[in-house]
Amino acid sequence: MSHIRVAVLAFDDVSLFHLSVPGLVLGANNGSGSVQFTIQYVAQTPGQIRTDQGVMIEVPEGLQALQQADIIIVPAWSDPQVPAPEELTTALRQAHASGKLIVGLCLGAFVLGDAGLLDGREATTHWVARDVFARRFPQTLFRPDVLYVADDNVVTSAGTVAAIDCCLHLLREHQGYEATNHVARLLVTPPHRPGGQAQYIERPVPKLADSNRLPGVLEWAREHLHEPLSLDTLASVASMSRRTFTRRFKEATGTTVNRWLNTERVARAQHLLETTDLSIERITAEAGFGTTLALRQQFAAQLGTSPSNYRRNFCKTAGEAVLA
Template identity: 40%
Template sequence: MHIAVLAFEGISPFMLSTPLAVFAEPFLAGGHEIAVCAAAPSLQATGGLVIQAPHALEAVPDADVVIMPGWRDALEPVSPDLVAVLQAAHRRGAIVVGLCLGAFALAEAGLLDGRRATTHWMRAALFAERYPAVTVDADALFIDEGQVMTSAGIAAGLDCCLHLLARLSGIGEANRVARHLVVAPQRLGAQPQLIARPAPGSSAEKRVSDLLEGLRHDPSATPTLDALADRAGVSRRGLTRHIRAQTGGSLSDWLRRVRLDRAQALLGAGAKGLDDVAARAGFADAKALRAAFRQELGLSPRQWLARQRQSAGTAS
């Protein structure tokens, strides 16, 4: 896959480095070619840094994926040349991604009309007001609408890029890169942007974290809330509060995401039989596995696996 990352005057080096960390590091095995493209060869970035862009915007038409990092200011119109590049990429069928305030560029290009999208929560209201044809989900970390993807802030941009890598090279490769980056591989787009945390370093928080880590290691376990509360030495209500603080939702929601991640890894590794995969991942049966895939990904397990194989074949 040829991947183009757009750069511009006033860009945040951190935002620019997010897709590069996922797609351009030497430990990657996917064989993707990535190019940083800009209207000028030398750019003034934030923090007083100067960035040399090796490719002009004219190189973008060769890309299968075009990534627009966070635009420098939501109150400032996006450069017309960048809008034109995004529109042209979409017309020829490329995947177009807007990270953080990069969603404003996609919306300005008309690529999000009639679609769901997200952006940084602080600018979600402005985004919705400016682009009423877009359905804004201010809670989501990222949203995958097929040919277009949008994400929330910096960390969510990393999640979005890892999700895109899973589409292109399979969940196994995405998880491997996530481990190299020392980030959690299981964060899905529906996880909320804002998660309230209990007092850091509390013994109860640590015990609940250990319980969740154990369940992540073996998601086939089916303990009750009461049993987990006893093991953590907290009340059932206290356990629920700690779990929501650490995961952004209920235990059942978190377990479904973890089990889905395990099922994807098993299927990607060649496991056969949905009943066996369901049991090993912690689902009650193949029917429950299919329901989780459709709820979270909008695909059946077989459709998802076919897409992974097709993407891997294209990337090779």
């Protein structure tokens, strides 16, 4: 079993939620996979740290511990208008230069920006601070439309709960799709949320009296992904008109039926690529893609890779699998 050391930065008024997320996600599968994460908390000045909820925590390790970490996670910075201290940004630059993975959760992206790690890179942060972020870091390729973005060995995430999405991404990178699904079920959250943070910008999802029918439709669709599913078919299952179903689907998921289906079908293909030696053609059919070209196009668009390369990286029996 390999061990990955994760250092989580703590500072006064740090988000108690963000301090907890790396351990909740990355530590949830320890003991049942090939990779074990060790979570350690560090501070610029070791000792008592007051969180944003008023809870005091003891942080025994200083910034020198960052050099022993494999992954460094910076929770949401308490004030995006206040630059991070030079001692901290210098430590992050040194860690980045030595090849460590640096992660900024939510407003933690501002600390990475202060360290100069986002220049020329894609990055995101909470939508509420998008204007400040764009003004302070003009050399960054700001992505306001995503829940998280990875650019080489720098990862940033959007608003508060997107920290979970980001850490699930880290888990998926090291333990694979099946382990991530398991942890997501334990946390009662999707292993991958379709759509970006644009769906959350000052537009809360209304509570519909009969919205209980829609989750049932989503589950039904997941069980029938191998079939040609149309908007009319799903609307019929929901016992709604095409127009009503389209509107309520967008309200519930933040995306369109076609995009949601493509995301779910890619997820099904990922699972089959990881856990079976089925041919690419068979997986194309099982996932509901009409052609292998369509499968490859969606993998390129959503994952930035091909089905064959994905299998090489994540399939437990990749050496025995026949790749198309």
